[in-house]
């Protein structure tokens with residue numbers, strides 16, 4: 001496969017069915033039980049910061065970013081990231097992560113967080129979040145919570161239980177005096 005035959009585009013609703021299929025293939029039914037899935041259930045992902053890789057007429061890989069909150073901190077949750085098996089190990093996953101990070105930075109987002117393998121994401125700039133700094137709505141291996149800070153100090157504010165940013169807004173409204 002020639003890498004020049006792959007194009008990278010912002011995601012649109014027309015890609016949804018193929019992305020669902022790719023995620024099902026990559027993660028199986030277990031994906032619904034994951035902590036990150038639970039967080040993403042709290043609200044929509046950011047279409048303009050989510051990207052697909054296209055080969056011919058087909059979506060062959062996808063990455064999504066979703067706005068999240070923990071305490072006073074705000075960030076984007078990266079994932080799911082998945083590449084169709086026939087297109088693995090061609091640099092497509094790395095490229096999608098780079099495109100998403102670039103878009104997040106240009107959009108003025110403070111940080112990107114994910115639950116994933118450090119050996120893969122470490123070389124892409126992600127570091128472990130110190131143990132105990134954040135918790136997830138479902139059990140997760142704390143060594144796999146990784147982050148990349150974009151705005152200085154953003155990660156220090158990102159503390160406590162992670163939820164979808166829309167969920168945090170609702171909680172803030174219900175706490176503020178009428």
Ligand SMILES: CC(C)(COP(=O)(O)OP(=O)(O)OC[C@H]1O[C@@H](n2cnc3c(N)ncnc32)[C@H](O)[C@@H]1OP(=O)(O)O)[C@@H](O)C(=O)NCCC(=O)NCCS
Pocket residue numbers: 026027081082083084087088089090091092093094095115116117119120
């Ligand atoms: C993980 C995944 C997204 C990588 O995408 P990809 O396009 O195949 O990967 P790239 O071509 O960008 O990078 C390939 C390199 O990453 C390595 N790699 C792939 N998955 C890895 C992992 N889980 N841990 C460590 N290294 C990994 C490969 O061995 C390869 O190493 P090399 O460059 O030294 O040969 C893809 O394999 C996939 O969809 N997997 C199933 C879903 C998944 O696990 N998603 C990640 C959720 S955390």
